[in-house]
Every structure is written in structure tokens, then in C-alpha cells.
Amino acid sequence: MSESSTKRILVIDDAALVRTYYRTALEAHGFVVEEALNGLEGLEKVLLQPFNLVIVDINMPQMDGITFLHTLRSRELPVSGIPILVISTEAGKQDMAAARRAGANYYLVKPIKQETLAEYAAIFCGAPR
Amino acid sequence: MDDALPPITEDEFRRLADFLYRRTGMVFTETKRYYVERRILERIIATSSQSFAGYFAYLRSEVRNEVEHLINAFTVNETYFYREDHQLACLSADLLKERVMAKRLGDTIRIWSVPCSTGEEPYSIAIWLLENWKDVDAYDIEIVGSDIDTRVLEAAAEGIFGKRALMRLTPQLIDRYFHGLDDERWQILDDLRQSVRFSRVNLIETKETKPQGRFDVIFCRNVLIYFDDESRRVAAENLYDNLLPGGFICLGHTESMSRISPLFEVCRYSGAIVYRRPQELRA
Numbered sequence: 001m002s003e004s005s006t007k008r009i010l011v012i013d014d015a016a017l018v019r020t021y022y023r024t025a026l027e028a029h030g031f032v033v034e035e036a037l038n039g040l041e042g043l044e045k046v047l048l049q050p051f052n053l054v055i056v057d058i059n060m061p062q063m064d065g066i067t068f069l070h071t072l073r074s075r076e077l078p079v080s081g082i083p084i085l086v087i088s089t090e091a092g093k094q095d096m097a098a099a100r101r102a103g104a105n106y107y108l109v110k111p112i113k114q115e116t117l118a119e120y121a122a123i124f125c126g127a128p129r
Numbered sequence: 130m131d132d133a134l135p136p137i138t139e140d141e142f143r144r145l146a147d148f149l150y151r152r153t154g155m156v157f158t159e160t161k162r163y164y165v166e167r168r169i170l171e172r173i174i175a176t177s178s179q180s181f182a183g184y185f186a187y188l189r190s191e192v193r194n195e196v197e198h199l200i201n202a203f204t205v206n207e208t209y210f211y212r213e214d215h216q217l218a219c220l221s222a223d224l225l226k227e228r229v230m231a232k233r234l235g236d237t238i239r240i241w242s243v244p245c246s247t248g249e250e251p252y253s254i255a256i257w258l259l260e261n262w263k264d265v266d267a268y269d270i271e272i273v274g275s276d277i278d279t280r281v282l283e284a285a286a287e288g289i290f291g292k293r294a295l296m297r298l299t300p301q302l303i304d305r306y307f308h309g310l311d312d313e314r315w316q317i318l319d320d321l322r323q324s325v326r327f328s329r330v331n332l333i334e335t336k337e338t339k340p341q342g343r344f345d346v347i348f349c350r351n352v353l354i355y356f357d358d359e360s361r362r363v364a365a366e367n368l369y370d371n372l373l374p375g376g377f378i379c380l381g382h383t384e385s386m387s388r389i390s391p392l393f394e395v396c397r398y399s400g401a402i403v404y405r406r407p408q409e410l411r412a
Binding site: 016090 | 233234235255258259263264265266267268269270305306318320321323324
């Protein structure tokens with residue numbers, strides 16, 4: 001795999017088990033995965049490293065997903081333009097609307113099959129190889 | 130080493146067995162004499178005691194955690210990943226399905242592995258759920274591993290395993306969830322280490338079991354067999370209190386809760402027999 005074809009994804013979720021679940025799904029399809037435990041740490045990572053996609057949970061300590069979205073979208077390009085996929089157990093219309101207003105590209109409700117996650121990642125990033 | 134010390138007399142053996150029973154609930158009869166004597170001699174030498182009497186006095190003086198060291202010497206810790214996996218299959222196929230019926234997405238599911246030894250069982254539960262439970266990302270899964278033996282808890286938190294412990298895992302699973310340290314040892318991924326919390330618990334001490342809180346599912350395999358009837362009953366009552374109403378407990382395949390306590394109801398699933406704390410009845 002050449003350097004330019006590497007697709008990097010940041011997974012932000014406070015549950016270690018969930019991060020492992022998403023990571024194994026994405027790595028199996030050739031994506032490179034970084035992790036953060038909450039929005040604050042996620043923000044730090046996107047400011048330091050380039051990502052093709054950020055996958056973010058809503059309910060998290062320190063900084064929740066909605067605040068993360070608001071904060072990221074208010075930054076300068078190219079950081080503010082990273083595609084963001086929200087994955088949450090919050091399944092209400094108002095939750096999806098709030099995420100969209102905050103700048104989410106797309107919203108999926110947990111539980112997510114590993115295959116499905118990889119398909120969405122490929123839609124946003126292009127196939128990793 | 131046996132030559133240097135006089136053999137332990139019957140009376141000494143009985144006093145020590147009494148002491149261990151009072152502290153741990155484990156019963157050591159004359160038939161376990163060789164097993165007990167070996168471990169006592171190890172501790173006599175390790176503590177530079179001159180005789181059994183000297184060692185026993187030291188033990189009872191409760192200095193330098195000797196009781197803990199002795200208990201550690203008596204616990205059997207060898208186990209492996211995916212042991213009795215029909216129960217893990219039952220967990221993902223049946224037990225959790227029942228437990229989540231009364232929950233909302235995002236709610237906490239608590240699973241307790243006790244005794245957890247060096248971590249094979251709680252980590253197996255985590256890996257099994259990642260591989261086999263479709264709702265694994267939709268609930269906040271909290272796995273707690275507890276043991277009476279503080280040495281094994283340290284090892285469990287470190288999460289380093291040899292070939293024997295991993296023999297039932299496919300190479301694919303090992304690749305996915307471990308990283309190799311050398312040819313003989315693998316360490317479980319940091320995220321998995323973080324997903325399990327470890328704590329020291331003696332199952333017959335209610336003041337130690339109670340703070341663990343209530344669980345949806347408890348795995349308590351192959352420990353009650355070491356207890357006598359009375360300690361077994363106390364442990365069963367403690368475990369009952371540690372279950373949420375409707376929560377399940379899985380024992381080792383040779384064990385039966387029906388012989389120990391009438392508190393639980395038996396549930397038969399395709400893969401396993403498990404016991405359940407009945408739902409609370411309204412008065």
C-alpha cells in the first residue's frame with residue numbers, strides 16, 4: 001500500500017470495547033485507525049494529524065459528540081472540512097437533527113454491523129487500497 | 130528442603146486447615162495433606178521460619194501480609210481462553226438477549242467473572258462479545274474480574290499470556306486482539322485491558338462482595354467445589370445479592386446450584402444450564 005492510498009480514520013468513543021469493535025472492523029478492510037476517548041482528546045488528535053474520516057459517539061464524558069462537532073466545524077480548513085460520521089444509541093429524530101445542525105455528514109444508530117461500518121467508511125474515504 | 134524440617138504433625142495440620150477454612154472457606158482434609166504440606170513448607174522457607182510452630186505464630190500475627198501469601202499459594206490458577214465456550218455462546222445467544230429486553234440502548238450491562246484468575250475468563254468474555262454479539266456497541270458493557278489471590282490480579286491487569294492459555298484461540302483471533310512480545314508471550318490489546326476492571330474479593334466475605342454492586346450475569350466457575358457446605362451456602366447467598374433481579378449465574382459444568390441453595394431458578398438453554406435470580410415479586 002503506498003503512502004497516498006492510506007486512509008486514516010479517527011474513532012472517538014468512551015467505551016474501550018466499542019473502540020476495539022470498530023477498530024477491528026476498519027483495520028480488516030485496510031483502514032488505519034486512531035482512537036480518542038472523548039471529544040476533547042479527539043479534537044487534539046485532528047489538530048495534530050490528518051484524517052480522512054472521524055467517527056464519533058454522542059454521549060461521552062469531558063466533551064460530548066455534539067460539542068465536538070460544533071468546535072471542529074468552527075475551526076479553519078482543512079480541519080473543519082473533515083467528514084464526520086456520528087454513531088450513537090440515541091435514535092430520536094431530534095438527536096439526528098441536532099447532529100446535523102452541528103455539522104455531522106451522516107448519522108447511524110447503534111448497533112452497527114462491522115461490515116456496515118466498513119461500507120460507510122469506504123463511502124466517505126474511498127476504498128483504502 | 131523437606132529434610133531440613135520435621136514433618137508437620139496431625140495436630141499441626143488440623144490447626145492450619147482450621148485457620149485456612151476460617152479465612153477462605155476452603156476445606157483441606159487429610160486427603161489433601163501432601164498438597165497442603167508442600168505449600169506450607171514453601172512458605173516456611175520463604176519466611177525463614179525455623180519450624181511449623183514458628184511459622185504458624187508468624188502467620189497468625191498478621192504481619193507482612195503472610196495470610197495473603199499463604200492464600201495465594203493455595204489457589205489453583207491455571208486456565209485458558211474460551212474455556213467452556215458453550216457458556217459464552219449461551220451468554221451471547223440467550224442471556225444477554227433476555228437482559229436487554231428491560232434495558233434501553235446505551236444502558237449498562239454488568240458482567241462479573243469471579244474468580245477471574247490471571248484474566249483469561251473476563252478477557253474471553255470481552256473477545257467473545259466482540260466476535261459474537263451483534264449489539265456489542267449498543268450497550269455500555271462493564272466487565273469486572275475478581276479473585277482472592279492478589280498475585281493473579283496483578284498478572285490479569287498486565288494481560289500477558291503464553292501459548293497454553295491461548296491454545297483454544299484461532300491465529301486470527303490472536304492477531305486481532307493481542308500483540309506478540311516474543312515467540313512465547315502475547316499481550317492483550319490496551320483497549321481490551323481497559324475494558325475489564327479487576328478487584329480483590331473473597332466470596333464468603335459479604336463486606337467484600339457487596340461493594341462490587343449488582344450484575345446482569347455472573348460467571349462463577351469451579352470455585353464452589355473447593356468450599357464446604359456452609360461456606361458454599363454463604364457464597365451462594367452473596368452471589369444472589371450481587372445479581373440484579375432476573376440476572377444469571379453460570380457455574381462450572383460439574384457444579385449444581387440446586388444442591389447448594391434454593392434461592393435460584395434453573396434455566397435450560399440449548400447450550401448450557403444456568404441459574405437465575407427470580408424477578409422480584411410484587412407484594
